[in-house]
Amino acid sequence: MRKLILTTLVFFFSYTNLFAGEEENPIKILFPKAEFLNDYTARIPFKIIDQLIVVEAEFLNQKGNFIIDTGSETLILNKVHFPKGQRLTKKKTQTTSVTRIIDQPYERKLSEFILQNFNLKNKKSDVIDLSHIEKSKKMHLLGIIGYNILKDYEVFIDLYLNQITLSRVDKHGNKFDTKVYAEEIVDSLDFQLVKHTIVVSGFVNDEKVRFALDTGAEFNQLNKNSNRKILEKFRPMRKLSLVSADGKKIRVLAGKLYGFKLNETSGVGPMYTIVTNLRKMREAYGTSVDGVLGYEFLKYKRTIINYKKEKLYFIKSPIFKP
Known part of the structure; x- marks a missing residue:
């Protein structure tokens, strides 16, 4: 099927x-x-x-x-x-x-x-x-x-x-060109590479979460089966109807996710997010996650990805007004 x-x-x-x-x-x-x-x-x-x-x-x-x-x-x-x-x-x-x-x-x-x-x-x-x-x-x-x-x-x-x-980069993730960035790198974060998927750990409402980072995601996604304390930080705004190629419709809840932190000091958001069931996507992830970080995350964070080192770096950003 x-x-x-x-x-x-x-x-x-x-x-x-x-x-x-x-x-x-x-x-x-x-x-x-x-x-x-x-x-x-x-x-x-x-x-x-x-x-x-x-x-x-x-x-x-x-x-x-x-x-x-x-x-x-x-x-x-x-x-x-x-x-x-x-x-x-x-x-x-x-x-x-x-x-x-x-x-x-x-x-x-x-x-x-x-x-x-x-x-x-x-x-x-x-x-x-x-x-x-x-x-x-x-x-x-x-x-x-x-x-x-x-x-x-x-x-x-x-x-x-x-x-x-x-x-x-070489096999260890070291750049051949050492003078790539004129801007200052202000923070970094380790991630786990599961097959091809970048999985980052963070916190929502002091609860530890695991999110997949996907530059092809138009909106962040939050698993509707996540812990109640995590879902408390989601503020619903409206429902969206999504239509498949064969005409089937699915309704998802769209809103904003507040209080997401990469670590104890670095917060992001609020970010536009949809709540959906990610259970069936375990095969794609290779692991269970609480959600997906996409465009809404990247617009706040000027992000460098180093797959070999399994590390994210963040370039200093101007003040952003959502």
Whole structure:
């Protein structure tokens, strides 16, 4: 049975046809607006479309957009924009991310993936139909850049300047370019990497919580089965109706979450949040969590992700008025 997929506020089913074979030629993705500081560091401007981080790119002779999504396990290509003759291989496992489980994924082996002048060997991409997202967001969507590409970099997501900085790291997470940031790093936080998912610990109403960090989440999510003391800090504002591709509707409660702290001294919020049932998403997370931190968290925190060190760093931010 196909599973219902939650991609931020869009529900959908995925389906593709079966092909077989392997990719032989190097694959290049170009960011025409990127600024390459040196061989190791690039700054790429992005735009916000419905609270999704979107970069312009050229890929396989196509010009369009990619969503930056730490919640996605792999690079995902939009099947509708690539030739029917593309040779694909059926995956033995599901494609998962923080906010979705995708049935019947197909993959393309990329013998050499070149991010401008950054070469990444033996990468794989999932190929599925993303037309539902493309239509709802009214953009030309080539795909989604996920964990298997981002993990080789230290990733600075800056919603103040609307740019993402990618800096290559070694196997220990140390940057090859040591002079990447002009701004001051004011705080840091360890996280747990569960499969591809960034899981951070914090506090709500003095109760310890575990949240997944997902740059592809338009709104924060809070598990409706969380501890009562946690739910006390959620202030409901209205109900939203979400519609799946087959016409089924689901109602969720939307409001603001107050009192979230990364540690005893660093608070965040209030943040717009929806309350939903995350129980069925355990397979995607690889662990149980109390919620998801997305755009609403990142707009407060100029965040650097270092997958190898399993550490977040936070750049000093200007005063933000919600």
